[in-house]
Amino acid sequence: xxxxxxxxxxxxxxxxxxxxxxxxxxxxxxxxxxxxxxxxxxxxxxxxxxxxxxxxxxxxxxxxxxxxxxxxxxxxxxxxxxxxxxxxxxxxxxxxxxxxxxxxxxxxxxxxxxxxxxxxxxxxxxxxxxxxxxxxxxxxxxxxxxxxxxxxxxxxxxxxxxxxxxxxxxxxxxxxxxxxxxxxxxxxxxxxxxxxxxxxxxxxxxxx
Ligand code: PRP
Ligand code: URA
Numbered sequence: 291x292x293x294x295x296x297x298x299x300x301x302x303x304x305x306x307x308x309x310x311x312x313x314x315x316x317x318x319x320x321x322x323x324x325x326x327x328x329x330x331x332x333x334x335x336x337x338x339x340x341x342x343x344x345x346x347x348x349x350x351x352x353x354x355x356x357x358x359x360x361x362x363x364x365x366x367x368x369x370x371x372x373x374x375x376x377x378x379x380x381x382x383x384x385x386x387x388x389x390x391x392x393x394x395x396x397x398x399x400x401x402x403x404x405x406x407x408x409x410x411x412x413x414x415x416x417x418x419x420x421x422x423x424x425x426x427x428x429x430x431x432x433x434x435x436x437x438x439x440x441x442x443x444x445x446x447x448x449x450x451x452x453x454x455x456x457x458x459x460x461x462x463x464x465x466x467x468x469x470x471x472x473x474x475x476x477x478x479x480x481x482x483x484x485x486x487x488x489x490x491x492x493x494x495x496x497x498x
Contacts, residue, residue: 291467292467293464293466293467295334295468295470296472296473297329297330297334298471299329301325302326302471305323306449306450309322309323309326309450309487316493319493323372323373323490324372324375324376326449326471327372327373327447328376329471330447330469331376331381333469334445334447334469337445337467338357339358340356340357340358341356343355359413359415359443360385360410360413360414361381361384361385362386362416362417363378363384363386363387364386364388364407364419364432364436365388365389365419366390366418368491369420369422369490371494372421372490372494373420373421373447377417381417385414386408387407387408387436388405388406388407389405390403390404390405391431391432393428398424398425398427399427400427400428405435407436411440412442415445416443416445418433418444418445418446418447420432420446421450422486423448423456423459423470424454424455424482425455425458425477426452426456426462429446429448429455429459430462433446433462434462444463444465444467445467446459446468446469447470448471449470449490450470450472450474450486450487451472451473451474451483452473452474452475453475456470
């Protein structure tokens with residue numbers, strides 16, 4: 291299994307165009323992000339360990355599949371919340387943790403302001419949700435916190451990533467798996483992904 295996967299299909303490409311467009315209204319932005327999150331969740335599900343089960347149809351017993359471990363979704367506040375709906379729809383049994391991180395706009399380093407996760411992370415499949423993987427500081431810090439809490443199997447779901455961020459996260463944590471819908475050119479002098487979509491949290495929550 292590759293540690294870095296770009297998920298793509300024609301609907302993702304259409305929806306990325308809505309996200310990038312600065313004229314897209316907040317409601318359409320949220321819907322496009324939600325639809326991409328569904329595609330990413332479906333794609334990364336091939337990384338989730340399954341087990342065989344028996345299922346009784348009205349006619350006979352046959353074989354089926356079940357997710358083998360507990361799923362813990364961890365959106366990074368705020369913008370990560372925008373991916374929560376799609377992931378919870380597709381993984382309704384999931385527990386949810388939350389990590390609050392805010393980038394210091396000068397140093398670009400993340401500041402932690404909230405941390406609460408379920409207890410049993412050791413055996414869980416943890417999935418971090420954050421639409422923007424820019425310098426990678428936020429995701430890398432989140433992985434460190436979750437590993438301290440015992441997490442061993444961690445997947446990162448992002449919408450747009452920068453090469454700098456992907457390299458940093460895989461350098462700091464070579465064992466994690468990153469899924470993204472777009473791998474953009476790089477970062478500007480303010481640490482924004484270019485061409486990117488601007489500030490994801492502000493566009494999702496209308497705080498521009
Ligand atoms: C954004 C984004 C990521 C982070 C990415 O959050 O949602 O969490 O920046 O940047 P990095 O890869 O350089 O760490 P931000 O700090 O703006 O907070 P917000 O979600 O509350 O808007
Ligand atoms: N956070 C965002 O919301 N957008 C970026 O481009 C970088 C960090």
